[in-house]
Amino acid sequence: MPAMNEETRKFQKELNAGTTALVLLSVLDQAKEPMYGYQIARLIEANSEDMPIMKQGALYPVLRALESTSLLESEVEPSVSGPPRRYYRITDSGRQTLEKWKDIWTRTKTLVDTILRGEE
Amino acid sequence: MPAMNEETRKFQKELNAGTTALVLLSVLDQAKEPMYGYQIARLIEANSEDMPIMKQGALYPVLRALESTSLLESEVEPSVSGPPRRYYRITDSGRQTLEKWKDIWTRTKTLVDTILRGEE
Numbered sequence: 117m118p119a120m121n122e123e124t125r126k127f128q129k130e131l132n133a134g135t136t137a138l139v140l141l142s143v144l145d146q147a148k149e150p151m152y153g154y155q156i157a158r159l160i161e162a163n164s165e166d167m168p169i170m171k172q173g174a175l176y177p178v179l180r181a182l183e184s185t186s187l188l189e190s191e192v193e194p195s196v197s198g199p200p201r202r203y204y205r206i207t208d209s210g211r212q213t214l215e216k217w218k219d220i221w222t223r224t225k226t227l228v229d230t231i232l233r234g235e236e
Numbered sequence: 237m238p239a240m241n242e243e244t245r246k247f248q249k250e251l252n253a254g255t256t257a258l259v260l261l262s263v264l265d266q267a268k269e270p271m272y273g274y275q276i277a278r279l280i281e282a283n284s285e286d287m288p289i290m291k292q293g294a295l296y297p298v299l300r301a302l303e304s305t306s307l308l309e310s311e312v313e314p315s316v317s318g319p320p321r322r323y324y325r326i327t328d329s330g331r332q333t334l335e336k337w338k339d340i341w342t343r344t345k346t347l348v349d350t351i352l353r354g355e356e
Contacts, residue, residue, distance in 0.1 A: 131341070224252070234266045
C-alpha cells in the first residue's frame with residue numbers, strides 16, 4: 117500500500133476496530149477446534165489477497181476484549197516448540213452476538229455502497 | 237432494531253466511526269452545491285431503508301473533524317427560516333482522500349465477506 121497520510125491512517129484504524137472483532141468471532145465460530153492467536157492471524161492473512169489490512173499485533177487486544185465480555189473464552193496450553201499458547205473458542209453468547217453483528221455489517225455495507233454509488 | 241447489549245452498541249459505534257466519514261465525503265463529492273448538516277442527514281436517511289444506522293447527531297462532530305483536517309471546508313450563511321447554516325463542500329485534498337478511502341473500504345469489505353462466508 118502506498119504511504120498513508122494521517123487522516124487515512126485514522127480512517128483505516130477506525131474501520132478495522134469494528135471489523136476485526138467481527139472477523140475474529142466469525143473465524144472462531146467456524147473453527148472445529150480452539151485456535152491460538154498466531155493461527156488465527158495466518159488464516160486471516162491467507163484470505164487477505166496481496167495487501168494485509170489486519171495486522172497480527174492488532175488482533176491480540178481485540179481477542180482479550182472479546183474474552184473480557186465473555187464472547188470468547190480461552191485456555192492456556194503448553195507448547196512443545198515454545199512458550200505456552202492461549203487457545204480461544206467462541207461462547208454461546210458470542211454466537212448470538214455474531215448473528216446480530218452480521219446483520220449490522222450487512223446493513224452498514226448496503227447503506228455505504230448505496231451512498232458511494234450515488235443517486236440515479 | 238431490537239434492544240442492543242453493550243458489546244453490540246460498541247461494535248456499531250466503531251463500525252460507524254469510519255464509515256460515517258467515508259459517507260460524508262462521498263455525499264459532498266457528489267453534491268452539485270454546498271450542503272448543510274441537516275440536508276446531508278436527510279439524504280443519508282433517505283438511503284437507509286427502514287432502520288437508520290447513522291444518527292443525525294453523530295454527523296456533526298465528523299463534519300467538524302473533516303474540516304479541521306482540510307478535507308472539507310465550510311461557510312456560514314444566514315437562513316430566512318431560522319439560525320444561520322453552515323454549508324460544507326469537499327476540497328481537492330478531500331477528493332484525493334476519498335479515492336484512497338474507497339479503495340480501503342472495498343478491500344476491507346472483500347476480506348470481511350470472505351471470512352464470513354468461510355472456507356470452501
